[in-house]
Amino acid sequence: MSTVIKGGTIVTHDLTYKADVLIEGGKIAAIGPSLSGAEVLDATGCYIMPGGIDPHTHLEMPFMGTYSTDNFESGTRAALAGGTTMVIDFALPAPGQGLLDALDMWHNKSGRAHCDYSYHMAITWWGEKVFDDMAKVVDKGITSFKHFLAYKGALMVNDDELYSSFQRVHDLGAIAMVHAENGDVVAEMSARLLAEGNTGPEAHAYSRPTQVEGEATNRAIMIADMAGAPLYVVHTSCEESHEAIRRARQQGKRVWGEPLIQHLTLDESEYFNPDWDHAARRVMSPPFRNKMHQDSLWAGLSAGSLSVVATDHCAFSTEQKRFGVGDFTKIPNGTGGLEDRMPMLWTYGVNTGRITMNEFVATTSTNAAKIFGMYPRKGAVAVGSDADLVVWDPEKEKVITAGAQQSAIDYNVFEGKSVKGLPRFTLSRGHVAVHDGEMRSQEGHGKFVAREPNGAVNRALSQWKELTAPRPVKRSGIPASGV
Numbered sequence: 001m002s003t004v005i006k007g008g009t010i011v012t013h014d015l016t017y018k019a020d021v022l023i024e025g026g027k028i029a030a031i032g033p034s035l036s037g038a039e040v041l042d043a044t045g046c047y048i049m050p051g052g053i054d055p056h057t058h059l060e061m062p063f064m065g066t067y068s069t070d071n072f073e074s075g076t077r078a079a080l081a082g083g084t085t086m087v088i089d090f091a092l093p094a095p096g097q098g099l100l101d102a103l104d105m106w107h108n109k110s111g112r113a114h115c116d117y118s119y120h121m122a123i124t125w126w127g128e129k130v131f132d133d134m135a136k137v138v139d140k141g142i143t144s145f146k147h148f149l150a151y152k153g154a155l156m157v158n159d160d161e162l163y164s165s166f167q168r169v170h171d172l173g174a175i176a177m178v179h180a181e182n183g184d185v186v187a188e189m190s191a192r193l194l195a196e197g198n199t200g201p202e203a204h205a206y207s208r209p210t211q212v213e214g215e216a217t218n219r220a221i222m223i224a225d226m227a228g229a230p231l232y233v234v235h236t237s238c239e240e241s242h243e244a245i246r247r248a249r250q251q252g253k254r255v256w257g258e259p260l261i262q263h264l265t266l267d268e269s270e271y272f273n274p275d276w277d278h279a280a281r282r283v284m285s286p287p288f289r290n291k292m293h294q295d296s297l298w299a300g301l302s303a304g305s306l307s308v309v310a311t312d313h314c315a316f317s318t319e320q321k322r323f324g325v326g327d328f329t330k331i332p333n334g335t336g337g338l339e340d341r342m343p344m345l346w347t348y349g350v351n352t353g354r355i356t357m358n359e360f361v362a363t364t365s366t367n368a369a370k371i372f373g374m375y376p377r378k379g380a381v382a383v384g385s386d387a388d389l390v391v392w393d394p395e396k397e398k399v400i401t402a403g404a405q406q407s408a409i410d411y412n413v414f415e416g417k418s419v420k421g422l423p424r425f426t427l428s429r430g431h432v433a434v435h436d437g438e439m440r441s442q443e444g445h446g447k448f449v450a451r452e453p454n455g456a457v458n459r460a461l462s463q464w465k466e467l468t469a470p471r472p473v474k475r476s477g478i479p480a481s482g483v
């Protein structure tokens with residue numbers, strides 16, 4: 001069956017124009033004036049944009065003695081409700097576990113997804129098996145590898161492992177990713193805070209000052225540069241980290257920064273709330289920062305030094321957060337945001353004039369598609385692209401509340417925020433998953449998206465590295481040895 005979206009204005013990362021969109025077989029079949037199709041979606045007064053891509057989620061993630069509550073079913077349903085039509089989750093091998101085993105585990109979880117998905121592979125330990133498996137997962141369409149410099153004793157890797165893995169990433173034409181916080185320093189600070197009686201959720205923020213993020217970001221950038229790997233820095237939360245990314249980009253290094261919608265719109269005062277539950281629900285790493293850091297992140301989005309707005313959706317219930325009563329280091333780290341990312345960014349970004357509509361599309365969708373090797377299949381309104389679209393009504397308003405959300409947890413960190421700008425329709429490969437506020441998404445409709453290695457950035461970087469590689473100097477005469 002064909003569907004036509006009529007009467008709207010198409011907004012892409014670089015163009016804004018009036019046209020209808022015809023969808024056939026889950027793909028965009030035509031774009032132009034006066035198109036017709038069997039099903040008609042009225043987009044009068046709306047913008048037709050590529051559906052959002054959230055390249056940073058943790059659905060049903062095993063972490064800190066529990067599993068994040070939103071799984072691929074509730075998480076992707078929440079995504080569609082907010083205009084996001086694809087997520088990239090993280091497959092996390094346990095210590096000693098092979099990458100292909102971990103991949104199988106994630107495939108077993110994702111069968112219930114309502115929208116399309118892919119994975120990044122985490123490098124949580126190092127050895128010959130990991131080295132070998134990295135090539136095998138690239139062959140299966142997983143072309144990005146995440147490294148945690150935080151979570152000492154759990155997910156953290158050391159610098160020698162990081163350098164080895166980044167070299168492998170370079171050789172495979174993949175993308176390196178990093179959670180940049182200095183895990184050694186965080187562990188020391190946490191132990192001292194606890195010993196001094198700082199046990200509440202606010203101590204989580206005290207234990208992770210901006211310097212631990214700035215140092216680790218800079219370190220990862222330098223190591224990636226030496227290894228010749230393009231680097232994507234997840235959840236950039238502060239000026240120190242942003243500054244390192246900005247500087248690297250000015251120097252021509254291939255580095256991208258990803259602020260989260262939480263860090264852009266919520267600040268550290270949340271941790272000083274007298275209600276323990278309120279503060280603990282907002283514990284995540286890195287923690288929320290102050291207004292100066294938020295201004296830096298917003299400036300980065302308009303200046304182009306920061307590239308993607310994500311959520312790091314990793315939602316734990318209040319009951320799970322209470323594992324950390326009396327010891328903040330046991331509060332499961334993570335917050336939700338999948339349903340709210342696009343409405344919050346539109347409200348606080350586009351409606352305030354901090355970013356343009358085209359920058360909104362770039363940072364919520366197109367840039368992620370390009371960086372992670374799936375453009376223009378995803379992230380585009382173009383003939384032949386998947387019909388992952390959102391028909392965005394800039395006049396539609398709501399107040400965010402947990403009672404009305406798709407997420408399975410019992411609260412929302414954006415509770416009470418008024419947003420203006422919401423989906424009228426969200427389409428996942430042509431299927432109308434959200435119809436004027438009504439959820440029509442289908443469990444199991446989502447498909448795995450295999451991604452391509454060796455993108456243009458990899459090729460350019462490899463060429464440059466090859467050209468500038470150390471070479472022995474050819475000499476005509478070599479003096480006799482002195483001995």
Ligand SMILES: NC(=O)NCCC(=O)O
Pocket residue numbers: 058179283284285286312314333334335
């Ligand atoms: N961010 C966070 O606190 N939890 C999810 C895991 C991670 O991305 O570090």
Ligand SMILES: [Zn+2]
Pocket residue numbers: 179234235285286
């Ligand atoms: Zn992280």
Ligand SMILES: [Zn+2]
Pocket residue numbers: 056057058234312314
């Ligand atoms: Zn994360």
